[in-house]
Amino acid sequence: MKKILILIVTLISMAAFVGIILRGSIYSPEEEITPPNALSKIEEQQAKLPGHSSRLFIPILKIDAQVQEVGITKKGNIGAPNNFTDVGWYKYGPLPGNSGTAVIGGHIDNGFSFPGVFKKLNDISIGDDVYIETKEGDTLHFVVKNITTYDYNSPTESIFAKSDEPTLLLITCTGNWVNAIRTHDKRLVVTTVLSKK
Amino acid sequence: MNKKIFLFLLFALISGGLMDVNKVSAAEPTFPSGCSSALGFSITTGSSCNGTTSATIGFLPGCVTAIGYSIITGQACSGGTLPIQYLSGCSSVLGYSTITGAACNGTNFATLSPTEIVINPGLPTTGEGGNAPLNVAISFVSAALAAIGIAYLVRKNRLA
Numbered sequence: 001m002k003k004i005l006i007l008i009v010t011l012i013s014m015a016a017f018v019g020i021i022l023r024g025s026i027y028s029p030e031e032e033i034t035p036p037n038a039l040s041k042i043e044e045q046q047a048k049l050p051g052h053s054s055r056l057f058i059p060i061l062k063i064d065a066q067v068q069e070v071g072i073t074k075k076g077n078i079g080a081p082n083n084f085t086d087v088g089w090y091k092y093g094p095l096p097g098n099s100g101t102a103v104i105g106g107h108i109d110n111g112f113s114f115p116g117v118f119k120k121l122n123d124i125s126i127g128d129d130v131y132i133e134t135k136e137g138d139t140l141h142f143v144v145k146n147i148t149t150y151d152y153n154s155p156t157e158s159i160f161a162k163s164d165e166p167t168l169l170l171i172t173c174t175g176n177w178v179n180a181i182r183t184h185d186k187r188l189v190v191t192t193v194l195s196k197k
Numbered sequence: 198m199n200k201k202i203f204l205f206l207l208f209a210l211i212s213g214g215l216m217d218v219n220k221v222s223a224a225e226p227t228f229p230s231g232c233s234s235a236l237g238f239s240i241t242t243g244s245s246c247n248g249t250t251s252a253t254i255g256f257l258p259g260c261v262t263a264i265g266y267s268i269i270t271g272q273a274c275s276g277g278t279l280p281i282q283y284l285s286g287c288s289s290v291l292g293y294s295t296i297t298g299a300a301c302n303g304t305n306f307a308t309l310s311p312t313e314i315v316i317n318p319g320l321p322t323t324g325e326g327g328n329a330p331l332n333v334a335i336s337f338v339s340a341a342l343a344a345i346g347i348a349y350l351v352r353k354n355r356l357a
Contacts, residue, residue, distance in 0.1 A: 003350065003353060006346050006349055006350060007346070007350060009342065009346055010342070010343050010346025010347055010350065013338075013339040013340070013342035013343040013346060014339070014343045016335065016339040017336055017339040017340050017343060020332055020335050020336045020339065021336060023332075024325070024328065024329070024332040024336070028325065070321075072318055073322075075319065076318060076319050077318060077319035077320060077321055077322060078318045078319065078320065078321040079321065080321045080322055080323045088321070090318070092318075105321040105323050106323060107323045107324055107325070108323060108324040108326065109324050109325065109326035110325055110326070111325040111326075111328045111329060111332045112329050112332055112333065113326040113329040116323070116324065118323065150320065152320060152322075153319065153320075154320065155317070156317050156318065156319060156320060157317055159320070160317070160318075171320060171321055171323065172323045172324070173322065173323045173324035177324075177326060177327025178327075179327065182327070182328070183322045183324070183327075184324050184327070187320045187321075187323075189320075
């Protein structure tokens, strides 16, 4: 009996170890909701458009990341990629390069504090280049226009304000970790605009 | 001695796991696991939320949510004996609880405002570094427990 109990505890411990390593370092599940009808229609319309992003390049930061499509979480926030190396494009917003404000988010770090894809995003400067490669193989060139830090729960009307100029926002966490809300207290928002050159 | 260490580590592992569970403030009245009202089925167990073999499907007469009282019968819309005001972590019947993640309208499906979401989604949560101390602690304790358990079992097998 004692032997069986120890075997069970050992197996549970091994499973806990593997689980926490995977969850902390590789996999970051995000509980997204099934969107209301209005959003489903947007998703359908977007799916028909060409120019979906495949990769994001930021040469100055040596970032070369795959682009996932993310939706909305239970809390009504934009979803995040399900790992720490990809970035996530908000699929209910405009496509990068189209009129309006497209949004791409990426993790700053993982569950063991190792760097995520946007760890060095705060090293970017105004005038730096950002490239999006589309699934058709085209490359869109954006230039950093503005870098701002917001509170994690800031109203987003002005941040995501409509823009006739094709705009791409790059977002990651910054500031201090707050245990009560289990996230950082600030968000770094890098505003880039499509280069006309 | 080994047994004491083993028990200590087991306790530490369980405590660490429990620490990660969000503290949920008690909502009144309470319902079975996976239920936010006495209506419908539990999302975790699949059992009827009213505690009987046949679930109450849909809202009660005179109710448009599970919250408050029926305007026809005057009974609680929750399907229980007590009415629900706002669920824990909710300031209205729209959206999801910021504490439990459950729908604020008292059902399994939240009422959302599509217009608000299209225009104003919140900023994403993009970092988990603050969980590192807890993750490291749990991984160390679980690894230690597994190693001790394996060593014990190997030794017992040799002796047998």
